[in-house]
Structures are given as C-alpha cells and as structure tokens.
Amino acid sequence: MTVTVVGGGLAGCEAALQLAQRGHEVRLLEMRPVRNTEAHQTGDLGELVCTNSFKSEGPENAHGQLKREMRALGSVLLRSADQSRVAAGSALAVDRSLFSQAMTAAVEAEARVRVVRGECTELPEGPAIIATGPLTSDALSGAIQTVLGDGGLAFFDAIAPIVHRDSVDESVVFEAGRFDEDSDYLNCPMNEEEYVAFIDALNSGQAYEGHDWETVPYFEGCLPVEVMASRGLDTLRFGPMKPIGLTDPRTGDRPWAVVQLRREDRAGQMWNMVGFQTRLRVGEQRRIFAMIPGLADAEFLRVGSIHRNSYLNFPERLSSYGAPASRPDVIFAGQLTGVEGYTESAASGILAGINLARLLDGEDAIVPPATTMIGGLFQYLREAKPGHFQPMNSNWGLVEPLQERIKGKKQRRQMLAARAQEHFLAWMGGHGLRAVS
Ligand SMILES: Cc1cc2nc3c(=O)[nH]c(=O)nc-3n(C[C@H](O)[C@H](O)[C@H](O)COP(=O)(O)OP(=O)(O)OC[C@H]3O[C@@H](n4cnc5c(N)ncnc54)[C@H](O)[C@@H]3O)c2cc1C
Structure with a gap:
C-alpha cells in the first residue's frame, strides 16, 4: 500500500x-x-x-x-x-x-x-x-x-521563558500561590526601586522586528511583556506582576511587585515565567530578566518568543x-x-x-x-x-x-x-x- x-x-x-x-x-x-x-x-x-x-x-x-x-x-x-x-x-x-x-x-x-x-x-x-x-x-x-x-x-x-529550578536563588524566591490557593508557584519579589528599574530596562530593551507577514495580532490577554511595560509604569504591577494575595515570608509584607514562576513538568525542573511572552532579543532577555530578584544566575531552558x-x-x-x-x-x-x-x-x-x-x-x-x-x-x-x-x-x-x-x-x-x-x-x-x- x-x-x-x-x-x-x-x-x-x-x-x-x-x-x-x-x-x-x-x-x-x-x-x-x-x-x-x-x-x-x-x-x-x-x-x-x-x-x-x-x-x-x-x-x-x-x-x-x-x-x-x-x-x-x-x-x-x-x-x-x-x-x-x-x-x-x-x-x-x-x-x-x-x-x-x-x-x-x-x-x-x-x-x-x-x-x-x-x-x-x-x-x-x-x-x-x-x-x-x-x-x-x-x-x-x-x-x-x-x-x-x-x-x-x-x-x-x-512563548514565555522557562528557567531551571536549580538555577533559581532559593534565598530570594518563595513558594506560594495567591491567597494560598495553589502553591505550585515560585515568587520573585520586587521592591519599588527594583520594579522601576526593571520597567525602564524593558522599555529600552531591543525587540525582534519580524517580516510583515509575521505581524502578530496581539490579544489583550497575551501581550508581550515589553508592550505591557510601554503602556505605563503600573501596567505590569496590575497585570502579571501583581503582588495581590502574596506575602514574602522573609519580610512578612506584600512585595511591590512579583514575577511568578509556574511549574511546567512533573519533576519540577522547568519553571515558566508567567505572562512573560516576549519579542525581546535573546541577549536582551538574559540581561533584563537577570534583574529579577532570584533570577540573577538563571539558566534559561527556553527563551521567550512570539x-x-x-x-x-x-x-x-x-x-x-x-x-x-x-x-x-x-x-x-x-x-x-x-x-x-x-x-x-x-x-x-x-x-x-x-x-x-x-x-x-x-x-x-x-x-x-x-x-x-x-x-x-x-x-x-x-x-x-x-x-x-x-x-x-x-x-x-x-x-x-x-x-x-x-x-x-x-x-x-x-x-x-x-x-x-x-x-x-x-x-x-x-x-x-x-x-x-
Ligand atoms: C520564518 C521562520 C523562521 C524559523 N527559523 C528557525 C531557525 O532559525 N531555527 C530553527 O531551529 N527553527 C526555525 N524555525 C522553526 C522550524 O524549526 C522550521 O520551520 C522547520 O523547518 C520546521 O520543520 P517542518 O518539517 O515541521 O516544517 P517545514 O520545514 O516548514 O516543512 C513543511 C513543508 O510543508 C509544505 N507544505 C505546507 N502546507 C502544505 C500543503 N497544504 N500541501 C503540501 N505541502 C505543504 C511547505 O512548503 C514545507 O516545505 C523557523 C520557522 C519559521 C516559520
């Protein structure tokens, strides 16, 4: 046949x-x-x-x-x-x-x-x-x-980046879901100063420019992180980086902003940066995302892209x-x-x-x-x-x-x-x- x-x-x-x-x-x-x-x-x-x-x-x-x-x-x-x-x-x-x-x-x-x-x-x-x-x-x-x-x-x-669990700084991140609903998250807490510097870096980062036919019809729920940052200082803090429902156990306070990592695999080796789909160039992702507390030495198993x-x-x-x-x-x-x-x-x-x-x-x-x-x-x-x-x-x-x-x-x-x-x-x-x- x-x-x-x-x-x-x-x-x-x-x-x-x-x-x-x-x-x-x-x-x-x-x-x-x-x-x-x-x-x-x-x-x-x-x-x-x-x-x-x-x-x-x-x-x-x-x-x-x-x-x-x-x-x-x-x-x-x-x-x-x-x-x-x-x-x-x-x-x-x-x-x-x-x-x-x-x-x-x-x-x-x-x-x-x-x-x-x-x-x-x-x-x-x-x-x-x-x-x-x-x-x-x-x-x-x-x-x-x-x-x-x-x-x-x-x-x-x-695609949002994925980092290896072993490369995340345990002394900085904490495990918790919002309002304790689901603890399968790692949280990278930011103070106000760190957050402002991070948004500045996102706004000046170089993004990949595709061909015309690659132009992506962005959905509001799935915007690139750098596009969200360009909409205003607080857009990310009220979006994927919102700290609501999270308390940093080291300080007992709610952080100014949070980057959440979500478990991707059963073995718990791969952690996805929630809401961090991006068109930033690969080198820029490594440079800018290393500013996130807990990810200074992150091993990127997958980089972001759209x-x-x-x-x-x-x-x-x-x-x-x-x-x-x-x-x-x-x-x-x-x-x-x-x-x-x-x-x-x-x-x-x-x-x-x-x-x-x-x-x-x-x-x-x-x-x-x-x-x-x-x-x-x-x-x-x-x-x-x-x-x-x-x-x-x-x-x-x-x-x-x-x-x-x-x-x-x-x-x-x-x-x-x-x-x-x-x-x-x-x-x-x-x-x-x-x-x-
Ligand atoms: C613009 C672009 C850039 C990419 N750059 C890279 C890169 O740099 N590095 C990398 O690792 N990966 C890259 N990829 C991703 C991917 O790895 C490659 O596209 C890879 O070629 C996928 O292999 P494939 O066999 O699945 O598809 P393809 O190699 O694309 O083969 C699919 C074939 O199917 C044919 N076809 C489509 N529809 C029909 C149909 N209805 N009837 C008959 N034939 C059909 C196409 O003509 C094509 O020859 C890129 C993808 C795109 C779109």
Missing part, C-alpha cells in the same frame, strides 16, 4: 525515508514550487527558512544529545548537514543551498519515494503523515481544524505518538506538533516514519523513554497542560532528573547525556531498530 507524507520539509523528508527504508511505497506531497509559503524561497526539499545553524554538537549539550539520537536512527538531515557543513566551532552549521540540495538528492535517490508537487487541501484517505510545518497552507489548516475541533490548532505562539506558527494542541487532541483519535492512521510530525526547531522537527519526523511503518506492519507505536532527549520532548507533548501548551525546544529540563542531585552543571549534563545515550540505544535494541543509511 502506498502511504502519503504531506510536506517535504525537514520532518517530511525524514518520515518518507524511514517509511521507504522499511519497505513502504511513499507518495511525498510538497506544494512548493507550485504554491509557496511566505518564508521559503525555493522548491528544494528540506529548505531552511532562517539560520543556517543546527546548534551545538557538544557532548553535554541538549541539542548535541538530540543529534546523537537522530544519528543513531539514520537521520537524513544530519547526513545532508555533514555533506554541506561550514566551520562554526562546536555548532553544526551548513551552506543552506548545498544542504537542501543534498536533502532533495537523498529523497529523490530513494526508489520507493515518489515526490509529487502540489498542495494538499484535505487529510489523505489512507495512512499518512502530515508534516506541513509552521506555515501550513490555509486550506489544509481548515481541514485539520475540522478533524481536531475548535482550539485544536493555533496560528501564533506566545511567532507566526501553526501548531496543534498535542496534549489535548493527539495520542502519545501524534495521531487524532478519529484517525489513528494519520500521524502529525514536525513543528506542527508543538516541537520547536529544525532538529526537533526532524526528530519528530523520524519517529513518525518509524511509527507509521510499525502500525502498517501490525505493531504498536513506540516512543523512547523520558530519560532520552526525544523521549523527554514527547513526554512534554503528552503531559503539558493543554490550556498553557506552547512549543518546546530540546533542553535538559525535559529529561527525567538523575536519582542523585549533582551540583555542578557540567557534570550533571555529562551524566544526563551518558544515561540518555545508553537508554536510547537500549530502547532501539529492544524494538529491533537498527540505524539505517
């Missing part, structure tokens, strides 16, 4: 090759160059729409670990990157034209994959993978919404491997599922390809354990709170913590990486997965 993969981007190419290498005939449907997106420039498969970097390959880096797991599964993105690599220190960066040409050549060289150019406007009839990315065309978005229902598909993300981005409400509407209940034979993959980034999208495509092949062969879908980077990402997709669900990049906070508490960041990451690799290879072996080339 021929299976359909929709979208010849990073995830779709990975998925198509995984299916083909497991003996399945694939129709890969890519709308470019017949119909373009706002960001792509060519008709090449696997085109990179922005930076030419796939981030670090460092041994104890979260992105480095993701790449090791992808390499073990025979990632075409990484093989193409190796062929088109340019010098970039410990990062894996590529010549973008050579990269997408290598991706296109690798897919076209696979006899079981037939590339068809044209827009897909409905979910395919038979087994399929949908990997149409952050700029999924309008017609297909409409069809996906019909299947997933209202609220199943978002068109913009509004993008044009089509993505599904995975935790609410999809199964553990990414299929809607009404269509278990249709697996969503790539950025559309709520992973964020080139390699994360590609990794999701690899797993979707493996899983659709397994389903077609009468086997169960599988997901790596949460001690691995891909497994940690999928655990987040499954377990994130649907009402707050926002896309996620690879980071060590996603991965199950070590049994013992390791103080040094470098040593902790080395141990996490060694365990992730061991568990990943064991998981592959346990399911008869061999690296494919």
